[in-house]
Amino acid sequence: MENLSKINRDLRDKILKLERDKQDLGIKAKEKPKLSDMSLTVYKGMYNGFFKSMVAMVRCACKREWDKTKIKVPQNFLLQDLFDSWHTKARNGGCAGGAYLLQDLDKLKYRKETGRNISLLFREWNIMYETVSKMGRTKRQQENFRQEETIDAGGPTREFLSQVWQQAGDLYVGVEIKKELDELPVGMKVKVPFGDNPVDGRVVGIEKSEGPEVFKIKCVDGKIFHLSREDFRLDVYPVNMFETENGYLVPVTDEVLKHKFKLVQKYGAPEIQDLLDKAKHYYRAFGRLMFHALLTDYPISSTALPSFFRNVILRGWPEDDDYDRSELLQHINEIGFQYSGNIKEHFLGQPLSLYLKEGSPNELITIESFFKVVLPEILVNNRSIAIDAIKEGLTLDGHIQFPNIFRAMPLEALGKVVFSNPIITSEDVISLMEPEYCVELSYEPVDEQLIEGQRLFFKETLPKALRTKEENERANECEYKKKVANKTDFLSKFVSFSTGYAYLPHCDVGSEFKITIEFDFAESTEDSLPVAHTCENILKFPGWVYDNNVEKLLASLDKSFDLVGATFGMN
Known part of the structure; x- marks a missing residue:
C-alpha cells in the first residue's frame, strides 16, 4: 500500500473502499507464511526447469538444429502495424518472421516441402531493427534503410518485448470500410493522400468535427x-x-x-464471424508473445496481465478455487470492477437470473454465489473470446498445461518469478548496479586517484543523481503518474537505456540480473556521453566521471536518452 500510494492515490482510495466491503461481508485475509528468498529461488528453479526441459524435448523430437527466428522490425514500430502485416501474411499461408505468431498451429507442423516446423514456437528470436545510414548528399538519397544483421544477444529482444507490453493497450481489430459513412464517428481511422498535404499518409483518426466541412484529425505522432x-x-x-x-x-x-x-455491417464490412476470427487470432498472438517470454525467461510487464487474469489464465480460476477472497476483491478492484454503493447492497439478495441466463428468478444471490457464480460470469465468461484465445496462444492450443506448475507456487511467487516489478525506485536500480573500474586502461601503473574518483562516483555521485531525479519528479504527483504510465520518467529511461527493459525484474528472486557500470578511457574523452550495451546490461561512463558533479552527470544522461529517443538496435 505504501508503494501504491506513491504513484496512484486513486487506486489506493479504491482499495480502502474495498476494505470496508470486506468488513461488511465478514471476509478476512488468510494468514500466509512470509515468502522467503530461498522459497523464491526454488520456485524460480522449478519454473526455469519446466521450460528448459520442454525446449530440450522439442529439439530432440525435431532431430535437427534450428536457427533463431529472424523478425524484422522498423524503427519507431507500431505493434498494430506489425500485427496487421503478420495477419495478412498468415492468412496467405505464410509463417516467416513474426507471421508465425498469427498462423494456425496445424499449419506450423512439419512439412518437408516447406521446411516448416513446430519448432518455430520454441526458437529464440533475432530481432532486426532498421538502421539509417547516410548515403549521398541529396535529400532523396539521404536516408537508406537497411536491416541490421548483427546477432541479437538479448538487448533488442528486451526492447521489442518492452514495446509490445507498452503498446498492447492500443491494439485494435481494424474493420475495413467499403462504403461511405453518412456520419463520421469520433475515432474513425482515415488515410490522407500523399502529396502536398502535411499529413504523411499513415493511419490517423478523426477527433471531432469542427463544422460541416472541417474535421480535426489527430495523427499517430500526436500532431493535429x-x-x-x-x-x-x-x-x-x-x-x-x-x-x-x-x-x-x-x-x-x-x-x-x-x-x-x-x-459497421451496413458499410460493407466483412461478416461478423470473420471479424471475430480475426480478433481471436490477434488475442492468440498476444498469448504466444507471452509464451515466448516465459520460454526464454524474459519477465512480462506486470501491467500486461494483472493479478486477477493471472489466476484465470495461468492458474485455472474459477475451476481452481484456491483464491483468497480478500485478495480476489482487491484484484478485481485493480481492473476496474465497478458497482454503486457497496457489494452487500448492490449484489446480495438480488435475483441470480440478472447475471446468469439459466438462473432461477427465485434464486437470490448469496455471498457464496457472488464469488462462485456472479464474478466468474461477469469477469470471465463474458470475456471468453479474449481469454480463450490468449489461453490458446499461451498453451499452444491446450498442449501445455500451465496450471499444473503455477498452482504449485503462491500467487505472490508467480508475480515475482514471471512478471516485472510494478514500480521502479532509485533504491531498486542502485541495488542492481555493479562497478568495473578503469576498463581498458592503456597505461600502467593504474592511477589510484582515478580509481578513487570512480569509487566516489559509483558509491555517492551516481546514487545521489538517481535519488535526486526521483525525488524531484515525485514532487508533482499528477505529472509523475503520467510519466510513469508513459515510461518517460527518468528511472524508466535509465533502465531502458541500460538494459532494453522498460521495467525491472524483481530483485529478490535469486536472479543474476545486474547493471554493470563501467569506467572507460580507451574509447572516451572527458566530455563523452554515457553509452550502453543492452545485450550485456552495461552502462559505460568516461573514466573521468564528470568531475563527480551531479549536475554534469544528469545533463550527460539526459543527452544520451534524447539521442537514443525511440530508436532501437545493437547499441
Missing part, C-alpha cells in the same frame, strides 16, 4: 491537422481489444466486440 472532407478517405473502423484500467490491460467483453462488429 484541420482538413476538409475531400482531403482524406475512410480506411478502417477500429474495435479496441483491451481497455486500460489503473494502468492494467483488461480484455473487452464479448458483447462489446459483437456489438461494434454489428454496427
Whole structure:
C-alpha cells in the first residue's frame, strides 16, 4: 500500500473502499507464511526447469538444429502495424518472421516441402531493427534503410518485448470500410493522400468535427491537422481489444466486440464471424508473445496481465478455487470492477437470473454465489473470446498445461518469478548496479586517484543523481503518474537505456540480473556521453566521471536518452 500510494492515490482510495466491503461481508485475509528468498529461488528453479526441459524435448523430437527466428522490425514500430502485416501474411499461408505468431498451429507442423516446423514456437528470436545510414548528399538519397544483421544477444529482444507490453493497450481489430459513412464517428481511422498535404499518409483518426466541412484529425505522432472532407478517405473502423484500467490491460467483453462488429455491417464490412476470427487470432498472438517470454525467461510487464487474469489464465480460476477472497476483491478492484454503493447492497439478495441466463428468478444471490457464480460470469465468461484465445496462444492450443506448475507456487511467487516489478525506485536500480573500474586502461601503473574518483562516483555521485531525479519528479504527483504510465520518467529511461527493459525484474528472486557500470578511457574523452550495451546490461561512463558533479552527470544522461529517443538496435 505504501508503494501504491506513491504513484496512484486513486487506486489506493479504491482499495480502502474495498476494505470496508470486506468488513461488511465478514471476509478476512488468510494468514500466509512470509515468502522467503530461498522459497523464491526454488520456485524460480522449478519454473526455469519446466521450460528448459520442454525446449530440450522439442529439439530432440525435431532431430535437427534450428536457427533463431529472424523478425524484422522498423524503427519507431507500431505493434498494430506489425500485427496487421503478420495477419495478412498468415492468412496467405505464410509463417516467416513474426507471421508465425498469427498462423494456425496445424499449419506450423512439419512439412518437408516447406521446411516448416513446430519448432518455430520454441526458437529464440533475432530481432532486426532498421538502421539509417547516410548515403549521398541529396535529400532523396539521404536516408537508406537497411536491416541490421548483427546477432541479437538479448538487448533488442528486451526492447521489442518492452514495446509490445507498452503498446498492447492500443491494439485494435481494424474493420475495413467499403462504403461511405453518412456520419463520421469520433475515432474513425482515415488515410490522407500523399502529396502536398502535411499529413504523411499513415493511419490517423478523426477527433471531432469542427463544422460541416472541417474535421480535426489527430495523427499517430500526436500532431493535429484541420482538413476538409475531400482531403482524406475512410480506411478502417477500429474495435479496441483491451481497455486500460489503473494502468492494467483488461480484455473487452464479448458483447462489446459483437456489438461494434454489428454496427459497421451496413458499410460493407466483412461478416461478423470473420471479424471475430480475426480478433481471436490477434488475442492468440498476444498469448504466444507471452509464451515466448516465459520460454526464454524474459519477465512480462506486470501491467500486461494483472493479478486477477493471472489466476484465470495461468492458474485455472474459477475451476481452481484456491483464491483468497480478500485478495480476489482487491484484484478485481485493480481492473476496474465497478458497482454503486457497496457489494452487500448492490449484489446480495438480488435475483441470480440478472447475471446468469439459466438462473432461477427465485434464486437470490448469496455471498457464496457472488464469488462462485456472479464474478466468474461477469469477469470471465463474458470475456471468453479474449481469454480463450490468449489461453490458446499461451498453451499452444491446450498442449501445455500451465496450471499444473503455477498452482504449485503462491500467487505472490508467480508475480515475482514471471512478471516485472510494478514500480521502479532509485533504491531498486542502485541495488542492481555493479562497478568495473578503469576498463581498458592503456597505461600502467593504474592511477589510484582515478580509481578513487570512480569509487566516489559509483558509491555517492551516481546514487545521489538517481535519488535526486526521483525525488524531484515525485514532487508533482499528477505529472509523475503520467510519466510513469508513459515510461518517460527518468528511472524508466535509465533502465531502458541500460538494459532494453522498460521495467525491472524483481530483485529478490535469486536472479543474476545486474547493471554493470563501467569506467572507460580507451574509447572516451572527458566530455563523452554515457553509452550502453543492452545485450550485456552495461552502462559505460568516461573514466573521468564528470568531475563527480551531479549536475554534469544528469545533463550527460539526459543527452544520451534524447539521442537514443525511440530508436532501437545493437547499441
